[in-house]
Amino acid sequence: MTIRAVVWGENIHEHTNAIVGGVYPNGMHTAIAAGLNEHPNIEATTATLQEPEHGLSEARLAKTDVLLWWGHKAHGDVEDEIVERVAKRVWEGMGLIVLHSGHFAKPFKRLMGTPCALKWREAGERERVWVVNPRHPIAEGLDDNFVLENEEMYGEQFSVPEPLETVFISWFAGGEVFRSGLTWRRGAGNIFYFRPGHETYPTYYDANVKTVLKNAVRWAYNSQGALTSIHDAPNVPVERALEPIVERGPRLHKAGEEGYK
Template sequence: MTIRTVVWGENIHEQTNAVVRGIYPDGMHSTIAAALNAGDGIEATTATLQEPEHGLSVERLAGTDVLVWWGHKDHGAVADEVVERVARRVFEGMGLIVLHSGHFSKPFKRLMGTPCALKWREAGERERIWTVNPGHPIAAGLPESFVLENEEMYGEFFSVPEPLETVFISWFAGGEVFRSGLTWRRGAGNIFYFRPGHETYPTYQDANVQTVIRNAVKWAYNPMPAHIGVHDAPNVPVEQALEPITERGPKLHQSGEEGYK
């Protein structure tokens, strides 16, 4: 079994900011993909905002088991057609891992249906990430807590839907806390949000962070065939009812006619 994974990167700051370029000369997306490819069972490729269709054509997504998303500076540049394409694949069973400032990305907000807002501070603070669900597959091989010496602070309230599971909680030197590892399911697709990853710090070179993302990809993978029927809303004729029934009363639609959507 190989999990076909696409790591999507906005790829703007790597081109325009010397600090970011110095840390990630080949882009954050390439660093994340290399970490995923270093383990067993994952085949990671990359896509960026600048590519045609942002590298996420219908065909590319159809062959993607898990999509990893990082964006920050220009969420609005992502075409709505591609956003709907991503959401459709998640409903069908593709896993989605959203990293750091991807909380404001169009696909994440589309799937959450909420503002996805939070408090933040860019001060290079120490972040301690606590594993609060040690039995969860995403936490496999991780210590009780681990530290990132420099990170951007994210603080509560995080306006997302109540998660299925909380795997990590972060504490920052300034005193704030944040639910930094959360899971949801939308349709047949598993979604995981992981907080760390500000571009001016080498967060994605950290071994524990790489372990989290690798575990998350394996957790999010759905081995079942794409559940394309999730989009259907068929009008079932009376004669196809599982039990015999007699049609009675007025109706808006004729047999087999599509309903209102």
Template sequence: MAIRALVWGENVHEQESPVVAELYPDGMHNQIARLLGEEGGVETRTAVLQDPEHGLREQVLAETDVLVWWGHAAHGAVEDEIVERVARHVWEGMGLILLHSAHFSKIFKRLMGTPCALKWREAGERERLWVVNPRHPIAAGLGEYFELENEEMYGEPFSVPEPLETVFISWFQGGEVFRSGLTYRRGAGNIFYFRPGHETYPTYHDATVGKVLRNAVKWAHNPQARYPGVHDAPNVPVEAALEPIEERGGKLHEAGQEGFR
């Protein structure tokens, strides 16, 4: 069966900036969805900030294998309730791919637990992305590096947790470097952060970027059913212990009582 990918976008810059509208007349989210569907095996849908519940209703997320997220100008407009809903689905096994300035999105900061801050410069400089983990599935079919002629610079330090794996490191014309392809696991969910994608440059028309995104969706996909048990914190009674024990000392909770959260 095809992997069910949902591409989420703010759909703000496309409405307000003539430069972005010219590059992405149908919206960045629709162009990203086209890239994902180019080789088959991935079934794409899109949602935007302006949709009811930001297009991220419970049923929609339950039917999504991998969520692809692009955000920038309106991070604060995403409702906290929706952020928690998305986080719960990631913990239960939904894949999540975060693009470019989604490093400051509420959902990325929620899952990382850190400021997720970095240096930046908008100067349209060349970005060279080095493949530092060539055997990783996200790097399948790539050479030693690939280049984007015009991109926004992101520079270290990047205040995120140490990743599970680093797939790409970028070099920019101005001399900065950046860890631009990072994987994480949170609960049962696979997460990939991919740096390129500034809205005023044609990054999502680049064939190699499309290959990376398709590889990432396949990697992030968890074919197993959702695992709601990741939230459980059962109180195991003495009589259910694997080995015989006697209760000793003081206690706060009665048998079977839920713990504090």
């Protein structure tokens, strides 16, 4: 079994900020994909904002099992057509992993239906990530906590819908806490948000972070294939009712006519 993952990166800070370029000379998306490719059952490739269709054509998304998304500076530059394309594939069963500042990414906000806002501070402070759901597959192979010596602080309240599961909670040296690993289900698709990953720090080289992302890809993968029928809203004829019925009143639509969407 091979899980086909695509790591989507904004690919801007690496070229406009010397610090970020020094930490990730080949791009953050490339570093994330390299970590995923350490697992024998994951085949990770990359896509960026600058590519035609942002690297996410319908054909490519149709072959993608899990999409990872990192964005920050240019959320508004992502075309709405691509946002809807991603949401459609998640509803059909594609996994989605949203990283760090991707909490404001258009696809994530589209699927959450909330502002997805939070508090933040950029001070390079210590983050201790606590595993609060140790039996969860995403936490496999981790100790009860791990430390990132330098990270950007995110603090509550995090205005997202109540999650299906909370896997991680982070504590920062400045005193704030944050629900840093959350899951949801949208349609047939599994979604995981993971907080760490500020671009000026080497977070995606950290062994624990790489373990989380490899586990998350495996968890988000749906082996049943695309549930394309999730978009259908069929008009079921009277004669095809499971139990015999007699039509008893007037109707708006003719037999076989599509409804309004």
